[in-house]
Amino acid sequence: MTARPANAHQARLLRLLRDGGPNSRAQLGDQVDLSRSKLAVEVDRLLETGLVVADGLAASRGGRRSHNIRLAPALRFLGVDIGATSVDVAVTNAELEVLGHLNHPMDVREGPVAVFEQVLSMAAKLRASGLAEGFDGAGIGVPGPVRYPEGVPVAPPIMPGWDGFPVREALSQDLGCPVMVDNDVNLMAMGEQHAGVARSVGDFLCIKIGTGIGCGIVVGGEVYRGTTGSAGDIGHIQVEPDGRACACGNKGCLEAHFSGAALARDAEDAARTGRSVELAARLETAGRLTAADVAAAAAAGDATSLDLIREGGNRVGQVIAGLVSFFNPGLVVIGGGVTGLGHTLLASVRTQVYRQSLPLATGNLPIVLGELGPTAGVIGAARLISDHLFSPA
Numbered sequence: 001m002t003a004r005p006a007n008a009h010q011a012r013l014l015r016l017l018r019d020g021g022p023n024s025r026a027q028l029g030d031q032v033d034l035s036r037s038k039l040a041v042e043v044d045r046l047l048e049t050g051l052v053v054a055d056g057l058a059a060s061r062g063g064r065r066s067h068n069i070r071l072a073p074a075l076r077f078l079g080v081d082i083g084a085t086s087v088d089v090a091v092t093n094a095e096l097e098v099l100g101h102l103n104h105p106m107d108v109r110e111g112p113v114a115v116f117e118q119v120l121s122m123a124a125k126l127r128a129s130g131l132a133e134g135f136d137g138a139g140i141g142v143p144g145p146v147r148y149p150e151g152v153p154v155a156p157p158i159m160p161g162w163d164g165f166p167v168r169e170a171l172s173q174d175l176g177c178p179v180m181v182d183n184d185v186n187l188m189a190m191g192e193q194h195a196g197v198a199r200s201v202g203d204f205l206c207i208k209i210g211t212g213i214g215c216g217i218v219v220g221g222e223v224y225r226g227t228t229g230s231a232g233d234i235g236h237i238q239v240e241p242d243g244r245a246c247a248c249g250n251k252g253c254l255e256a257h258f259s260g261a262a263l264a265r266d267a268e269d270a271a272r273t274g275r276s277v278e279l280a281a282r283l284e285t286a287g288r289l290t291a292a293d294v295a296a297a298a299a300a301g302d303a304t305s306l307d308l309i310r311e312g313g314n315r316v317g318q319v320i321a322g323l324v325s326f327f328n329p330g331l332v333v334i335g336g337g338v339t340g341l342g343h344t345l346l347a348s349v350r351t352q353v354y355r356q357s358l359p360l361a362t363g364n365l366p367i368v369l370g371e372l373g374p375t376a377g378v379i380g381a382a383r384l385i386s387d388h389l390f391s392p393a
Contacts, residue, residue: 003049004393009034009042014051014071014390018095019194022055022070043069051075071095076131077385078138078175080119081184081377083337084108084158084211084260087115089122090378091131096194096386098375100131108143111161112170120174135177137389139381140167141184143212148229151181157236157247158212180384184208185232186223187380188370189216192333194383196371204331205323206370207234209316209338211260215323234323235259239315254319258312260291260338266308267294276304295340309341313348320349320367321356328361335370342369 005011009032016031017023029039046052047069055070071094079098081088085108090101102122106115126132144156151168153159172179189206192198198206198218206216213235217224225231235255236248243252244262256262267289271279278297283289297305320332332353334346350367357365370376 079378079381137385139384141187185214191376191380208336210336278302317352
């Protein structure tokens with residue numbers, strides 16, 4: 001993709017076509033503040049760049065029928081969502097429909113070189129399958145704070161060896177296309193906003209509970225990253241004075257008391273101390289426990305597992321209640337690997353938020369699980385790069 005929109009009007013038209021699919025000139029004119037003649041000029045210029053193409057006749061609105069316009073069908077974006085324990089890579093078209101998606105277990109602590117070798121291998125497989133001749137751009141999500149303009153992770157607690165690594169620059173050279181990098185929870189929020197449960201909401205919070213905990217903040221339809229890119233790092237809000245040591249170096253952080261890693265540790269402790277026969281049996285079989293084991297044990301009626309989930313949900317709800325009172329969002333979305341704990345977790349979170357936050361903030365506040373699961377991050381990554389490319393150069 002060599003062409004870029006020449007002005008804000010063209011950028012607006014490209015994003016409308018991305019988010020709404022093929023549309024007629026008349027329908028596009030209903031959504032932008034342009035005269036008919038000015039709209040015709042901007043659409044014709046986009047057609048000349050090859051970013052959009054004519055796509056059949058539009059439905060009649062009286063008078064001469066116009067052609068539908070759509071984004072070029074050959075455009076391809078690569079979405080990469082790097083988690084603490086796995087990597088997701090997907091190819092999308094320009095309308096962010098996932099055409100192919102691969103997942104591979106990978107420990108982010110192996111470092112950027114090993115992780116990106118895996119990412120490039122997965123991207124090559126998707127390309128070889130015929131889904132893309134090449135990529136017009138790539139979005140990358142990483143599970144830690146990112147200095148957004150430069151695409152560089154900064155002191156990520158669960159990512160040793162990644163501090164200051166030039167992700168954007170390195171992958172742009174290897175992939176041969178523009179690359180944008182962001183925190184993984186911001187991309188989850190963007191994915192849910194584009195194709196998930198937050199499609200019609202302008203102001204919402206997206207909480208990701210996995211190996212760590214983070215929060216994507218969307219204000220007026222745009223992700224809020226803060227001055228340096230670290231907004232939403234709620235996993236390191238203290239919930240227990242002088243509590244457990246956290247990977248960040250502090251004590252009592254939410255992440256240290258409830259996350260995928262903390263839950264697995266508590267479950268193994270419960271198994272070894274005889275508090276749960278169900279967890280003990282699973283530990284003996286597998287040699288280790290995960291959040292998925294706790295979810296399965298809870299589903300089987302294990303009281304200790306249910307208590308662990310409820311206690312964790314209470315802690316998360318305590319933090320979210322403060323966020324809701326401060327931010328007054330229209331929706332709270334909860335996603336990430338630990339959402340396999342399902343409605344037991346959700347009920348505990350809701351109870352705390354509705355109990356602690358002001359009625360004015362919670363009276364019409366839905367708190368829901370995300371709809372997209374592991375595809376939220378890759379769709380959000382594709383949206384990230386498309387936002388960049390569908391902006392004036």
